[in-house]
Amino acid sequence: MTERENGGIADKALQLVLEMKRNPDILPPYNAELVRSCLHKIDELYKLNADIVAEMRAGKQNDYSLLQPRIVAMYHIRRCLCAYINARKDRIRSFRWKYGGALPSSIRNALCEAEIEFFNEYSSTLARFQGSLGDNGVNLLLHVEPPKSLFVQVRALENYGDFETSDGTLVVLMKDSLHSLPRQDCEMLIRQGILEIAN
Amino acid sequence: MEESTSSFHENLEDEEEEEFVTPDVVMKRMCESWQNELASPCLLPSKMELVEILLDQIQGMEENIGRQSDKVQLRISVHRMELQRVSYMTSDYIRCRLQKIESNPRYYLNEHNRRIEEGQTELLSELELKFATEYAEAEAQLFGKTVLGFMPHALQKMPVPVDDLNVEMVYARVLEDDVGNVSIPDWTDPNSEVIIELEKDTVHLIPFTSIRHLVEEGKMILL
Amino acid sequence: MNAEKCEFLAANQQIEIIPRISEKVVHLISGDVGPFEAGIPTKIPVWMALMLKRKHHCHIVPPGWLAIEELKKILISESDNLGLSHLPDMFFELSHMLVKEASDNIFEVDQVKSLIQDIYDKREAKLRTSAITFLSQNETCHAQLDGVQPIEVASSRATLEACKQMAILIRNKHQSTPI
Numbered sequence: 001m002t003e004r005e006n007g008g009i010a011d012k013a014l015q016l017v018l019e020m021k022r023n024p025d026i027l028p029p030y031n032a033e034l035v036r037s038c039l040h041k042i043d044e045l046y047k048l049n050a051d052i053v054a055e056m057r058a059g060k061q062n063d064y065s066l067l068q069p070r071i072v073a074m075y076h077i078r079r080c081l082c083a084y085i086n087a088r089k090d091r092i093r094s095f096r097w098k099y100g101g102a103l104p105s106s107i108r109n110a111l112c113e114a115e116i117e118f119f120n121e122y123s124s125t126l127a128r129f130q131g132s133l134g135d136n137g138v139n140l141l142l143h144v145e146p147p148k149s150l151f152v153q154v155r156a157l158e159n160y161g162d163f164e165t166s167d168g169t170l171v172v173l174m175k176d177s178l179h180s181l182p183r184q185d186c187e188m189l190i191r192q193g194i195l196e197i198a199n
Numbered sequence: 200m201e202e203s204t205s206s207f208h209e210n211l212e213d214e215e216e217e218e219f220v221t222p223d224v225v226m227k228r229m230c231e232s233w234q235n236e237l238a239s240p241c242l243l244p245s246k247m248e249l250v251e252i253l254l255d256q257i258q259g260m261e262e263n264i265g266r267q268s269d270k271v272q273l274r275i276s277v278h279r280m281e282l283q284r285v286s287y288m289t290s291d292y293i294r295c296r297l298q299k300i301e302s303n304p305r306y307y308l309n310e311h312n313r314r315i316e317e318g319q320t321e322l323l324s325e326l327e328l329k330f331a332t333e334y335a336e337a338e339a340q341l342f343g344k345t346v347l348g349f350m351p352h353a354l355q356k357m358p359v360p361v362d363d364l365n366v367e368m369v370y371a372r373v374l375e376d377d378v379g380n381v382s383i384p385d386w387t388d389p390n391s392e393v394i395i396e397l398e399k400d401t402v403h404l405i406p407f408t409s410i411r412h413l414v415e416e417g418k419m420i421l422l
Numbered sequence: 423m424n425a426e427k428c429e430f431l432a433a434n435q436q437i438e439i440i441p442r443i444s445e446k447v448v449h450l451i452s453g454d455v456g457p458f459e460a461g462i463p464t465k466i467p468v469w470m471a472l473m474l475k476r477k478h479h480c481h482i483v484p485p486g487w488l489a490i491e492e493l494k495k496i497l498i499s500e501s502d503n504l505g506l507s508h509l510p511d512m513f514f515e516l517s518h519m520l521v522k523e524a525s526d527n528i529f530e531v532d533q534v535k536s537l538i539q540d541i542y543d544k545r546e547a548k549l550r551t552s553a554i555t556f557l558s559q560n561e562t563c564h565a566q567l568d569g570v571q572p573i574e575v576a577s578s579r580a581t582l583e584a585c586k587q588m589a590i591l592i593r594n595k596h597q598s599t600p601i
Binding site (some may be wrong): 035039042043046074075078081082084085089093112113114115117118121122125126128129132133134135136138140142143144145146147149150183184 | 250251254255257258276279280283284286287289290291293294297301326327329330333334337338340341342344345346347349350354358
């Protein structure tokens with residue numbers, strides 16, 4: 001065990017935040033165990049204080065010196081927990097913009113149940129919003145870069161197979177094949193790393 | 200090629216706007232609103248009515264292009280390119296606003312209500328209001344089911360980040376004559392202010408809150 | 423705003439072209455363009471001019487300032503002037519696009535390019551000095567920068583962040599100093 005892991009719960013709560021900070025490009029698996037022990041600690045501190053307050057009310061002599069530090073500790077742990085959930089939430093939101101409504105299973109496996117629910121809820125909230133814009137709705141995942149030309153030269157990075165463009169042309173995307181496609185048609189595939197801009 | 204612009208009037212009548220607004224004016228206003236929203240440190244009052252007018256235009260134009268049988272290639276590509284540009288600008292404007300709303304939904308919902316109570320222009324469009332409400336709820340559920348719901352009652356309140364707009368600075372250009380003066384904080388004395396004169400076409404690095412009202416009134420544009 | 427968005431905005435500006443084709447008026451959402459008659463100059467938005475140019479349907483007439491003598495004048499005034507001189511709207515965005523996509527329509531394009539770079543560098547140095555001066559004082563939260571170009575604002579976002587940090591420090595100082 002490292003020294004940090006030997007530390008108190010307050011240090012461990014901070015570890016949750018650091019876990020997110022140290023892995024800016026991936027979403028680490030939800031650390032249910034650490035979250036649970038943090039919540040447990042808050043509960044414990046709260047009860048200790050509640051007991052003292054109750055005794056105080058009953059007029060018993062007691063040592064009040066730990067009341068305030070415990071409150072500070074509780075709020076510190078709470079803050080770390082919220083920051084952890086918040087940082088994960090921001091990353092989960094970004095997946096909606098990258099993958100649309102269907103999460104790849106590798107990412108799905110890193111989420112806890114409430115996070116999956118959040119993703120689905122966010123996804124459908126966004127879909128409802130997009131769908132209500134104008135008469136036909138707007139796909140906000142498209143038109144992400146300022147357009148410079150109608151067609152872009154792209155190279156396929158994997159064997160994707162048949163792909164139909166908006167004007168009905170069928171192209172076969174094979175690894176390393178080059179194509180000239182309407183910009184808006186291939187935006188999603190570029191973002192997902194199936195195509196790359198060639199030139 | 201039949202290119203009608205009929206739907207403008209209908210849209211604007213809803214807003215009880217009296218002036219006649221041509222599509223190119225809508226485009227110009229949209230362009231300014233987009234620029235302002237991108238550069239503003241907070242969400243600005245909604246201009247989603249401009250987006251709706253342009254979406255209508257885009258649809259009309261797409262239908263026209265679709266009906267075109269003799270495919271005059273050049274004309275069609277020019278129209279397509281313009282559609283790409285308009286779609287990009289409107290989509291980017293909407294995305295920028297959603298991002299801001301998502302960064303602090305409760306704060307913006309409160310701001311929206313405060314502005315309505317004070318008789319100011321609305322911060323959120325009807326759709327954005329619905330989105331913000333639903334998103335705030337989804338977020339509350341997430342925090343509740345993961346951490347807050349397991350804490351003692353006193354600690355369960357959903358945190359609302361506080362952004363202090365008073366420390367935000369912006370670059371802004373004066374668009375009109377006779378905009379007049381604004382006051383900015385005096386850094387040497389917290390109890391006094393400095394008056395700045397805003398002449399047309401001048402550009403300023405200035406605290407956002409000092410000129411926010413002028414941006415909202417279209418007298419200045421953020422850079 | 424970033425460089426790409428600045429260029430996107432600049433592409434809305436009007437520019438003169440000499441068409442090689444004839445075509446009726448095109449009713450765009452942003453206004454009518456044309457009619458086009460081969461050989462007769464007309465003004466259209468830059469984005470459309472670049473499109474026609476790529477298809478060899480037109481010759482682009484560069485704006486008057488995009489010429490060696492004019493650029494030299496601008497460079498001299500930039501050197502003489504302590505502040506920023508006044509440039510045509512979207513100067514850097516337009517010249518960048520035109521040099522890149524219509525180089526054969528610009529006379530002595532290499533020298534034009536290097537003059538624009540010199541102008542940019544001179545201005546950048548001034549902006550950097552003024553940002554440092556501004557950030558080294560704690561008396562005023564306002565600076566006037568007439569004539570600053572969109573791309574120059576886009577590349578000085580860091581200054582805004584520094585200003586914000588300064589405003590926070592000043593506020594904290596005022597809050598902690600008894601009045």
